[in-house]
Every structure is written in structure tokens, then in C-alpha cells.
Amino acid sequence: xxxxxxxxCGRPTGSVVGERPKEKEDVETTHKxxxxxxxxxxxxxxxxxxxxxxxxxxxxxxxxxFLGSWVVLCFYPGxxxxx
Amino acid sequence: xxxxxxxxxxxxxxxxxxxxxxxxxxxPMVADAAGHIGSAYGVYDPDAGVNVRGRFIIDPDGVIxxxxxxxxxxxxxxxxxxxxxxxxxxxxETGGKEVTPSGWExxxxxxxxxxxxxxxxxxxxxxxxxx
Numbered sequence: 235x236x237x238x239x240x241x242x243c244g245r246p247t248g249s250v251v252g253e254r255p256k257e258k259e260d261v262e263t264t265h266k267x268x269x270x271x272x273x274x275x276x277x278x279x280x281x282x283x284x285x286x287x288x289x290x291x292x293x294x295x296x297x298x299x300f301l302g303s304w305v306v307l308c309f310y311p312g313x314x315x316x317x
Numbered sequence: 318x319x320x321x322x323x324x325x326x327x328x329x330x331x332x333x334x335x336x337x338x339x340x341x342x343x344x345p346m347v348a349d350a351a352g353h354i355g356s357a358y359g360v361y362d363p364d365a366g367v368n369v370r371g372r373f374i375i376d377p378d379g380v381i382x383x384x385x386x387x388x389x390x391x392x393x394x395x396x397x398x399x400x401x402x403x404x405x406x407x408x409x410e411t412g413g414k415e416v417t418p419s420g421w422e423x424x425x426x427x428x429x430x431x432x433x434x435x436x437x438x439x440x441x442x443x444x445x446x447x448x
């Protein structure tokens with residue numbers, strides 16, 4: 235597990251591991267990539283790193299750090315709603 | 318994980334969730350501010366700017382074993398997720414020699430796939446037995 239992170243005013247966002255940030259003019263390519271990128275049962279889960287809140291502190295979470303454990307990845311539309 | 322920042326996650330946990338879950342949420346609450354991760358998992362809705370209700374069960378090898386995606390108005394059932402995890406764990410423990418039929422719960426009848434079972438599931442397994 236990653237250790238505590240010092241938090242500034244910036245708001246870093248998460249990203250998929252190994253994927254370069256896309257540039258504006260790449261919009262068309264991005265759409266094509268989205269069409270071919272397949273999420274499927276039986277295939278590897280895309281790895282990612284992202285900032286997280288955990289038990290009073292902030293840290294970076296990397297999915298591949300959890301190899302060896304069962305993981306439930308749960309997306310929901312927004313805080314202060316149900317899941 | 319949602320598009321809210323980790324700071325908003327903190328507020329939600331401190332002000333609301335900790336009132337429903339003793340000690341607050343025990344697992345990391347991940348921020349996917351730009352929806353990059355949701356996009357990679359096919360659950361980011363760019364028109365609404367949010368991730369829809371996607372749930373993925375990932376095994377110890379990093380392989381997706383199950384996924385469930387709902388539109389926002391309907392919530393999920395945690396018990397069903399746990400049931401599926403237990404079933405996948407059973408299959409994994411038996412090296413795939415035993416599989417779990419519909420509605421399986423720990424302790425209930427499993428099936429052993431093979432030539433002998435073809436066309437004879439009805440002889441060894443009746444879903445009504447589990448009721």
C-alpha cells in the first residue's frame with residue numbers, strides 16, 4: 235500500500251496505467267480506441283493509479299497493488315447518493 | 318469510485334457514511350475526477366459527466382470475473398456481490414472442477430462438468446431442492 239501523501243491545492247486526477255494523456259486533436263482517435271477497447275469477463279482488468287481517501291488520510295491507490303486479493307471495484311454517479 | 322475528489326469523499330464519509338457504518342468506510346474511496354478510469358471500464362457517461370453504477374469482481378490474478386452495470390436510479394445488492402465472490406472462490410479452489418449452478422450458496426449442490434453430465438443435469442440438480 236502507498237503511504238500517506240501530502241496534499242496541496244492541486245487536484246491530481248487518476249489515470250490508466252501505461253496510457254499517455256490524450257491531446258485535444260486526438261478526439262477522433264480517442265473515440266475509435268474507445269470502440270475497440272473491450273472490457274470483458276475473463277480478461278485482465280485495466281490497471282490504474284488514482285488518488286483516494288482512506289480512513290482519515292489521502293493516498294494513491296494502484297489496482298495492481300492488490301494482486302493476490304479479490305477486489306470489488308465499484309463505480310457510482312456521485313457522493314451523497316446511494317450505491 | 319466516482320468523479321468526486323478525494324476531498325469530497327472525506328466529507329461524505331465523515332458527515333454521512335460514518336453515521337451508517339461504524340468507524341467509516343473501511344476501504345479506499347477512489348477519485349476518478351476526469352472519468353479516465355470509468356472510460357477504461359466502459360462505465361463513464363460523457364454526457365452526464367459521471368460514472369454509472371458499474372461493479373467489477375477482480376480475482377487475485379487481476380482478471381475480471383464478473384461485472385454488473387446499472388443506470389443511476391437503481392441501487393445494487395451487496396449480498397449478491399458477496400454470493401458471487403464466494404462462488405468464484407469455490408470454483409477457483411477446486412481448479413474449475415466444480416461449478417456453481419443458479420442461485421448457489423455455500424454448502425449447496427455444485428456440479429462437476431464432464432461428458433457424463435451432458436443432458437443429465439436434471440437428474441443431479443433440481444433448483445427447487447434449494448428452496
